Amino acid sequence: MSFLDNVISTGKNVVSAAGKVTDEAVRISKLKIKETQINSDIKNRYEKLGELIYQMAKSGDKDNEAFDESIAELDECYAKLEEIDKQLDDLKNQVACPKCGAKCKIEDGNAFCPKCGAKLPEKPAEAAEETGGEQ
Numbered sequence: 001m002s003f004l005d006n007v008i009s010t011g012k013n014v015v016s017a018a019g020k021v022t023d024e025a026v027r028i029s030k031l032k033i034k035e036t037q038i039n040s041d042i043k044n045r046y047e048k049l050g051e052l053i054y055q056m057a058k059s060g061d062k063d064n065e066a067f068d069e070s071i072a073e074l075d076e077c078y079a080k081l082e083e084i085d086k087q088l089d090d091l092k093n094q095v096a097c098p099k100c101g102a103k104c105k106i107e108d109g110n111a112f113c114p115k116c117g118a119k120l121p122e123k124p125a126e127a128a129e130e131t132g133g134e135q
Helices: 002-059 064-092 125-133
Strands: 094-096 103-105
Touching: 002 064, 064 094, 064 103
Parallel strands: none
Antiparallel strands: 094 103
16 A cells, blocks of 8 residues: 555655646746836837937927936836846746846855856845745
């Protein structure tokens, strides 16, 4: 009976591991889609900003309020991109090098960036526990 219990237990572990990997892949895919949508939004906002600057130059009228609003919208989009990047780093268990921006796996035990040699930031303990605890 213990052999059968072993087989069942092993089967459950395999299914659980496969489910976790699939869940992470789905979450990464959703974040990548959001990232693509935000990049498209940024491109559209730059086009509108360019049109605004052109119109301001042609008319000689300086519409600082509309200009400042466009800049604020772009800043908001970049903040969203940064948050998505952090979420992707957490899911992939990696950190970005503060000097060159290279992505480095945490589980590799890297204290320094393999590309430029800069000291890597440590991943906060609570973020590591949160990411590892979600299923």
